[in-house]
Amino acid sequence: VSARRIVNVPKRGIGDVTLAKLAGYATASGRTLVECFASGEDAEVGKKAVQSLGELSELLSDLVKMDENGASPASLVTEVLERTGYRDAIKALGGQEAQSRLENIAELVSVASRFAELQDMLSSVALVSDADDLYGIEGKVSLMTIHIAKGLEFEAVFMV
Structure with a gap:
C-alpha cells in the first residue's frame, strides 16, 4: 500500500x-x-x-x-x-x-x-487484483498464469 x-x-x-x-x-x-x-x-x-x-x-x-x-x-x-x-x-x-x-x-x-x-493473504489479494485488471481490455491478448486465470471466463484459451 x-x-x-x-x-x-x-x-x-x-x-x-x-x-x-x-x-x-x-x-x-x-x-x-x-x-x-x-x-x-x-x-x-x-x-x-x-x-x-x-x-x-x-x-x-x-x-x-x-x-x-x-x-x-x-x-x-x-x-x-x-x-x-x-x-x-x-x-x-x-x-x-x-x-x-x-x-x-x-x-x-x-x-x-x-x-x-x-x-x-497479500499474495492472494495481488492475484485477484491482477485478474480484475484484465476485464474491459478489448482487442488484446492477456498473458497470465493458470493460477490467475482460474475462475475467469474467456472465449478462447491457449496454453503454452
Missing part, C-alpha cells in the same frame, strides 16, 4: 504541503517516506503533523512486530481498524456509500480470517 494513500486516512491533519515537505526530506535523507514518519520534526512540519506522523509510525512498527510474532491477518486488520478509528470515521459519514464501505470492511476482515499468514 502506498504511504501517500494511508498517511491522511482517516484524517490526521496532514495536507499536501506537509506531505511535500516530508517527501522532500525523505529524498534529501535517502530514506523512504515511511521511514521519515517518525522524524517529522526534522522535516520541519507542524506540531500536529509531527504527532500524527509519530502515531502512524508507531502503528506501522507495532503491526510489523505483531506479524513477526505470528499474529493472524484478521488480528492485524482489526488492530488497524481500532487504532486508526477508520471504521468509526466511515460510520460518521452516514448514508448509503458509508454503509457500502462498512460492508467492504467487514468483507476484508472475513477474507483476512481465512489466512494464517499475512504474506499468503
